[in-house]
Amino acid sequence: MLKEYLKASKAWTESYLASLLESPNAEYAKLYESMRYSLLMGGKRIRPILTKAVMESLGVSPEPYKEIVCAIELIHTYSLVHDDLPAMDNDDYRRGSLTNHKVYGDGLAILAGDGLLTYAFQLMCQNKVATPSQQLQCVLALAKAAGPEGMVGGQAFDLESEGRHIPLEELQVLHRGKTGALFLAAIEIGLILSKATPEVQASYRTYGDQLGLLFQITDDILDVTGTIEDLGKMPGSDEKQDKSTYVSELGEKGARTKANETAKAAKVALANVDGDTTILEALVDYLVHRTN
Amino acid sequence: MLKEYLKASKAWTESYLASLLESPNAEYAKLYESMRYSLLMGGKRIRPILTKAVMESLGVSPEPYKEIVCAIELIHTYSLVHDDLPAMDNDDYRRGSLTNHKVYGDGLAILAGDGLLTYAFQLMCQNKVATPSQQLQCVLALAKAAGPEGMVGGQAFDLESEGRHIPLEELQVLHRGKTGALFLAAIEIGLILSKATPEVQASYRTYGDQLGLLFQITDDILDVTGTIEDLGKMPGSDEKQDKSTYVSELGEKGARTKANETAKAAKVALANVDGDTTILEALVDYLVHRTN
Structure with a gap:
């Protein structure tokens, strides 16, 4: 059942994303092409699907709020484009395709990332159904999660820590920023659009915290156990870069135990x-069981 | 009189900017340091001053709206940080100081730019005095101006056009995006916060269009006639990069004539x-008379 839900929700997200970003003139056409190249490259679309699932669990249809629900995927895409740059992770492949800068050059890739990030906020403001107050809360939640207090902070800390063995406590700060903040924002946005009560919000936030953590632990495990076919990129890049991961800190078995504990905590949060x-x-x- | 006004308004802007961006933890400290490095490097602060001046001309105090008025300067700063990168203009100096990436490295400079851009939207949402509807309009105006339809589009077109001689018409598209859009947004934001009537808005927008154009023409002239002391960077970089400019297209005298015509049109727009x-x-x- 989940498999069909994910498939349908991914299709829902992607058909909307594909309708975006048509160049307003010939001069900017290359920029728009490069933004669309990365935005439509595929991926699990897990963040907008999470917002959608939160809304549906609370009885609210995401359909009239597409701009707000899907904007987070533009933010996620921008973060990958910048993360792949030679000055950052220096990756040539992503999801089985050449990374943005390998196709369009470093300069345009930087601008494509900037464009996707900025357009995400534009898109959120352009929804006509949410109240201005809801929209503003969503923009704020996304900006806080994506910005220096959240994802960018985590990315910067990651960059600074390369080659240094960092303790588990710092690793959690890193991932709460780098991955967790955006997961949590996906849930917050769903809650804002569903007008959830503070009590309900608290339960969902605990769920979101654990889900973000779980995503990162399984990401680290996949970097050790995954195949290039499943991942669409070379496994083993963490070890090559001597990065601290949940696997390097806890061992593969320890990381799996941590993943199972985290999964349980996420479910418990939703029990009531x-x-x-x-x-x-x-x-x-x-x-827990994903292979990519 | 203008000199004192600019001095006081710059001080007003900078004292507010200096109060921003304290790192929430030790792990993100370097990122915040690099963002503050570029944000507090000086500059004319012309964009927030423009918003402030528009509001004051319409009898509204900018003081309670500082977050919204000053956010545009974070956007401008991010654009300079990314523009200076080796993959873009590859500049070592800006305002007489080393550029961000020369101090913090390319990776952190990319993230500092991302952080400044994202934080600008967070800041705008955090104002407590404007109505949600006003705030949302301001976020939308800034996102449209800064994003792929505006500044990022212009930057990308500029990057694509390097070394190619582009005709005056395309040059105007380029600058309307690269410089003009953000100038116009500065004015729009002032109009939204002042609740200006559509008629008043139209006059100010014409003024803003011409002002942005004037800024670019004088920028091109300064790249030929300016000194390293006044500019805080090497003049002649446009010619070195074989860039089309108003000077290369119209000659220095022609560019000055164009600047004077544009200045006149800007003033006429405000006459009524x-x-x-x-x-x-x-x-x-x-x-018209600036030396930096």
Whole structure:
């Protein structure tokens, strides 16, 4: 059942994303092409799907709020484009295709990232159904999560820590910024658009915290156990770069134990919620068993 | 009189900017340091001053709206940090100091730019005085101006056009994006916060269009006639890079004529406005005669 849900939700997200970013003139056409290249390269679309699933679990249709629900995927895409640059992770492949800068050059890749990031906020403001107050709360949640207090902070700390063995406590700060903040924002946006009560919000936030952590632990495990076919990129890049990961800190078995504990905590958080949280719980299992 | 106004407004802007961007933890300290390095490097602060001057000309105090008025300077700063990167203009100096990437490395400079850009939107949402609807309009105006339809589009077109001689018409598209859009947004934001009527808005927008153009023409002239002391960077970089400019297209004298015509059009646009537009008109003359 989850498999069909994910497939349908991914298709829902991607058909909307494909309708975006048409160049307003011939002069900017190359920039728009490069933005679309990375935005439509595929991927799990897990962040907008998470927002969608939160809304549906609380009985609210995401359909009228597409701009706001899908904007987070533009932010995620921009972060990958910049992360792949030679000055950062220096990756040639992403999802089985050449990375943005390998196709368009470093300069345009930087600008494509800048463009995707900025356009995400434009898109959120252009929804006509949410109240201005809801929209503003969503923009704020996304900006805080994506910016220096969140994802950019985590990325910078990651960059600074390369080649240094960092203790588990710092690793958690790193990932709470780098991955967790955006996962949490996906949930927050769903809660804002669903007008959830503070009590419900607290339960979902705990779920979101654990889900983000789980995503990162399984990411680290996949970098050791995954195949190039499944991942669409070379495994083993963390070890090559001598990066601290949950696997390097806890061992593969320890990391799996941590993943299972985290998965359990995520499910427990939703135990007392009134709505239908079947999909959100199945998402946890999906992350535990994912192969890419 | 304008000189004192600019000095006081610059001080007003900079004392607010200096209060921003304290790192929330030790792990992100380097990122925040690099963002502050570029944000507090000086500069004319012309964009927030423009918003401030528009509001004051319409009888509205900018003081309660500092977050919204000053956010544009974070966007401008991010654009310089990314523009200076080796993959873009490859500049070592800016305002007489080393550029961000020369101090912090290319990776952190990319992230500092990303952080400044994202934080600008967070900041705008954090103002407590404007209505949600006003705030949302301001975020939208800034995102449109800064994003792929505006500044990022212009930058990308500029990058694509390097070494190619582009005709005057395309040059105007380029600069309307690269410089003009953000100038216009500075004015729009002032109009939104002042609740200006559509008629007043139209006059100010024409003024803003011409002012942005004037800024670019005088920028091109300064690249030929300016000194390293005044500019804080090497003049002649446009010619070195074989860039099309108003000077290369019209000659120095032709560019000066164009600057004077544009200045006149900017002033004419404000002729029938009710408010006190003395400062806004003086700003036009200031741009015509600027040495940096």
